[in-house]
Amino acid sequence: WWLVSASAFCVSLIVAFYYSLNKKIDKKFVCEKSIELERIINQTTSGADCSLCTFGGIGIYNKLSGFKKLEHNIHDLPFLIIDTGISHDTFEMVNQVKKIKEIDTEQFNYLGKEYERIFNF
Secondary structure: OHHHHHHHHHHHHHHHHHHHHHOOOOHHHHHHHHHHHHHHHOOOOOOHHHHHHHHOOOEEEEOOOEEEEOOOOHHHOOOOOOOOOOOOOHHHHHHHHHHHHHHOHHHHHHHHHHHHHHHOO
16 A cells, blocks of 8 residues: 555655646646656556546556546446555565566466457557
8 A cells, every 4th residue: 555655645745846836737747757756665666656646537557658547427437445454565466467477478468468458548
């Protein structure tokens, strides 16, 4: 959970400084600088968390094309967010995915292509 918190903190910090100097917000600038700042904490950050914290809503993110906000009325989507109180280690999850890729790169790449096909980005 702390990595997402780090993203929210980075975005908040950049917004505070940027607004205090410019009296306006440039979300693209805020997002780019927040990702740079978060890389001090987590060198392998994808940028997805900072993008979502900056632009809000629901979106799709990949490292090549960046953040794409989905234009849906969030109130029309039936979902529930629940805090289970169970913490997860993001670094460990990323390492597990990396191991899966190393074990079967061909299958991993196939699944990645299927993911992209399904979400059309």
